[in-house]
Amino acid sequence: MKKGVWTTTFALTLASVFVLAGCSSSQNAPSTSASSAKDEKIKIVAAENFYGEVAQAVGGDRVEVTSILTNPDTDPHGYESTPDNSKSVYSANVVVYNGAGYDSWMEKMINAGSSNEQKSVIKVAEDLQGKKEGDNEHVWYDPTTMTKLANSLADQLSKIDAKQTDAYHQRAKQYIASLAPLTEKVQKLKQSSPTPIAVSEPIFDYMVQPLNLTIDDTKFAKAIDEGTDPSPVDVGTLQNDLKGKKVKLFVHNVQNSSPTVENMVKLARSSGVPIVQVTETEPKGKNYLQWMTDQLDQVGKALGSK
Template sequence: MVNNSHGRRRLGTALLGGAVALTLAACSGGGSGAGGTTAAASGSAGAGGGTVKVVAATNVWGDVVEQIGGDHVEVTSIITDPSADPHSFQSSPRNQLALSSAQLIVQNGGGYDDFMQTMISSAGSQAPVVTAVDASGVTPQDGELNEHVWYDLPGTIKVADAIAAQLATIDPANASTYRANSATFDTAVNGLITQAQAINAAHDGAPVAITEPVPVYLLESAGLSNVTPAEFSEAIENETDVPAAVMNQTLALFADKQVKLLAYNEQTTGPQTEQVLEAAKTNGIPTVPVTETLPDGQDYLSWMKSNIQALSQALGG
């Protein structure tokens, strides 16, 4: 599973030259807490026909907010570029300004986007915060937390419901709309869960390989078994060299046809991941690319549907 220090390194270190140095004249006070949600800000933010201003750490959670809030929300997603490596992050004055006026903040948590706490504090924001890891209810396995909770379909339903509850508190005039949109979203995600379960029924326990733990929750929903050496995926995720013995063990998964597919993070490539990808292709093992941010032209639901379909196709239906 994922080493939490990885998340802090990935999305936190580049911040030092960005948002930390930014100062807004109107900023004062402390930041919001890091729990599942903090207490809602006072007043009705949506009163007078205005929209609720929401800042999301990534466009994944930003899209979920838009599906719940519809025309009643104005969302700024900090990480949006589908071609960018989310392991390297640079803040901007625009993002910091958005946080200073945000009425709701949605972060991932679990060490993935620790830069958010620094930015929230720097902006002096007192807005309520939904932390996806906490709201999803995921727990560490073998002492490690996989923070990529947007690939956990049941957990995403819980996050969407937490967002709807916060929006309803901030903007009670449109509470019924938020709840209805959340119910619609939940139904759609449950449909995705059913599709994943169909893979489980046809390929229960099928061994698969990964480059990083990004899609593990989805693989587990589909009943697939990740047999990649933990030392390999941890080294790739932490951007350290894979020990030679571990690399050989990983490559043997493909040479010996021990796995049915390779799910790889196409946003973070390097010599060792490329070597594994080439080994899969050379040995006729299907490859399934996954990403950490929302691809262009897709929303959360269509994105997860395409991921599930790609898994099914790679396994032969």
């Protein structure tokens, strides 16, 4: 989502970053070996809390994880970093963020001023899923993403703290195993033949693909995602699909609303097309597995799966 309910203004105060960097003399600079002392933990900063969850699971008691985006009402695109954020990134040994243009404020903090020489950076969309800016950046909806991230984190932490290599990889395996219910649910809900659906915007698309669903309103969804008005033709086509129940369900990102989208939601409801509500950020009180599972349960109900 680029625009909508959330405010999308962005003002990263680089000056504060350089002040932090400038105030750190060589005597006070972060250690280049995170495991040089028994009690010294590896510092990990994650832009999004669902990535921080993976880092904590893999690192265990050997890491100190700071997640920057923890409030589900915060717009990831227009987030304003704080001096505390900059300080955390500056001293981190490992930084994890989505990339592909989704959270560019994190990249600016990494590049601003001096930083820990030991820092490893994982850009999930780009490094693990081969995406680039301009591609659909919502890669956490791809069921393979967290598995790849867990393995990558185990590799990176092992380079910093080699004595714990086996432990990091074992915890990565345990975390991946904990996601088995998600994999099983995706397989259970996978349609035997391509099944048409409509979406308000391309948030859920990477989950749609393994379910063998096809999106009938890609142009409408892209316009909403980019904060522009869909063309009259695209609006009319979606209206006809909903009225005629030519799609099995309508995926609605409840965090990005506009009169156009709300009209489609009302039309879907009045036409008897099931609505699946999804979010771009992890809801409070839920972990990644619960978040994904809850949304897939809605899909299952909409598709009539038992």
